[in-house]
Amino acid sequence: MRDIIFATQNAGKLKEIREILRDSGRRIYSQKDAGIEAEAEENGSTFAENALIKAESVMSRCRECGIPGLPGRRAEEFIVLADDSGLEIDYLNKEPGIYSARYLGYDTPYREKNAALIARLEGVPKEKRTARFVCAIAAVFPDGSRETAFGTVEGYIGWAESGDNGFGYDPIFYLYENDRSTAELSPEEKNAVSHRGRALRNMKEILQEKDA
Numbered sequence: 001m002r003d004i005i006f007a008t009q010n011a012g013k014l015k016e017i018r019e020i021l022r023d024s025g026r027r028i029y030s031q032k033d034a035g036i037e038a039e040a041e042e043n044g045s046t047f048a049e050n051a052l053i054k055a056e057s058v059m060s061r062c063r064e065c066g067i068p069g070l071p072g073r074r075a076e077e078f079i080v081l082a083d084d085s086g087l088e089i090d091y092l093n094k095e096p097g098i099y100s101a102r103y104l105g106y107d108t109p110y111r112e113k114n115a116a117l118i119a120r121l122e123g124v125p126k127e128k129r130t131a132r133f134v135c136a137i138a139a140v141f142p143d144g145s146r147e148t149a150f151g152t153v154e155g156y157i158g159w160a161e162s163g164d165n166g167f168g169y170d171p172i173f174y175l176y177e178n179d180r181s182t183a184e185l186s187p188e189e190k191n192a193v194s195h196r197g198r199a200l201r202n203m204k205e206i207l208q209e210k211d212a
Helices: 011-020 047-065 110-120 187-193 195-211
Strands: 003-006 028-030 078-089 130-140 146-157
Touching: 011 028, 011 187, 011 195, 047 078, 047 130, 047 146, 078 195, 130 195, 146 195, 187 195
Parallel strands: 003 028, 003 078
Antiparallel strands: 078 130, 130 146
């Protein structure tokens, strides 16, 4: 069974990934753990395309340069996973979409991004504030084969940030079933319903089938 290198340097995201895949039987390393420096240009037109671009970039570096952070390990021993995810707001023509991380600039604090999106929805009633989180997980295998899994969660954009447990757009994305933001959920609650949790569980099934 191959271990996983996940192409991310986002600590909050990696924590979620390790929790969701904790019973997979695989050790999960971040790109930083592996010592891989790879900055892929996310020029795809979909979440899936961007996830594949990131995963293939890291696998390529593993093949070319080895795995400096894990001495003695080879690219053939790993599957590289990457995700691309974002927020789609229907009233804003599904913005920010695939540009969610880049919305208003990579270095702009999410508090400012969230405030800007709320401002753009000023006066818009709840029934028109529909939105969803979307996640695509791409896997690249040592033989060059690829797989993709998806997950979504539906909700709406609130009128203010609420909650301290999440990151990114979590404080403004509310679930219909309880009118709580995803930043108000416990890690266990969030992982059970989140777009990333659903995509990762779908990917876990794919990996299990490949092992079989």
